Amino acid sequence: MIYHESQGIYLLMKYFKILIIYSLITTSINSYANLIDINNFYNSEVTNLDWLMLTETQNMSYNEVTYKIETGELKGWRYATGYEFENLLTSLGGRPRATCTTEINYCGPNPASRSAIISMLDKIGITNPSQFSVDQESLGLISDTNSSGLYHHVAQLSYNSYSGYAWTHLGIQKLKSEKQSTIGSFIVKETSVPEPSTLSILILALVSLSLMKHTKVTK
Numbered sequence: 070m071i072y073h074e075s076q077g078i079y080l081l082m083k084y085f086k087i088l089i090i091y092s093l094i095t096t097s098i099n100s101y102a103n104l105i106d107i108n109n110f111y112n113s114e115v116t117n118l119d120w121l122m123l124t125e126t127q128n129m130s131y132n133e134v135t136y137k138i139e140t141g142e143l144k145g146w147r148y149a150t151g152y153e154f155e156n157l158l159t160s161l162g163g164r165p166r167a168t169c170t171t172e173i174n175y176c177g178p179n180p181a182s183r184s185a186i187i188s189m190l191d192k193i194g195i196t197n198p199s200q201f202s203v204d205q206e207s208l209g210l211i212s213d214t215n216s217s218g219l220y221h222h223v224a225q226l227s228y229n230s231y232s233g234y235a236w237t238h239l240g241i242q243k244l245k246s247e248k249q250s251t252i253g254s255f256i257v258k259e260t261s262v263p264e265p266s267t268l269s270i271l272i273l274a275l276v277s278l279s280l281m282k283h284t285k286v287t288k
Contacts (some may be wrong), residue, residue, distance in 0.1 A: 111192040115160035117260050122194040123209045123253030130248035131210050131221050148212035149255040151239055154224045161185040176236040186226050186235040197251035204230045209255040
C-alpha cells in the first residue's frame, strides 16, 4: 500500500514537472518576444519610461501612429507629453535657461544642456541630419495640442557643432493627419518589470524536484 501511494505521488510529481517545464518555456518565449526590439527604444530609469526610437515612426502622422497603437502593432505604447519630454532632458542633465526665446526652455552653449541634448539625440534617433546650419536634429510629435485640439505640438532637439549651440523647441504644430519625412513621434510606455509569476514557477519547480527526490528515496 505504501508502494502504491509513493508511486502515485511520483507520477503526480512527474506530470507536475512536465507542466512546470512547459510553463517555463512559454514564459521564456513570451519574454524573448518582448525583448526583440530592445535596440529600438531607450530605457530611462529616472522617468521610468521606455522611449521608442523616433526613426520607428518617422514620416507617420499622428493618426497613423495612433492607429498602430490601437490595433496592437504598438500595443502598450502611448504618446509622450511635453512634460515627460522635458523631464527626460532634465534627467540627462539639461537645465532650463531664462534667456531662451518663447517656446524654448533649453538653449545656448550651456555645457550641461548641450551635453544633455546631444545625449538625447543619440538615444532617441536623429530624424533630420545635416540640414542647413544644423548638424543634428530630432523632431517628434507629442500628445500636447493647441487650444482647438486640432494640432499637435512637435518637440524639437537641435545641435550645431560649429557654434556649439543647442536648443529645444515646442512651438511647431502639425495637424493629426499631417506627416513629414523629418518628423517622428515621441512614443513611450511604462518600463516593464519582471512578472512575479515567473519567480513563482521557478520556486514550484525546485519544490517539485525536491519532492520527487524524496519520493524515490522513500521507495
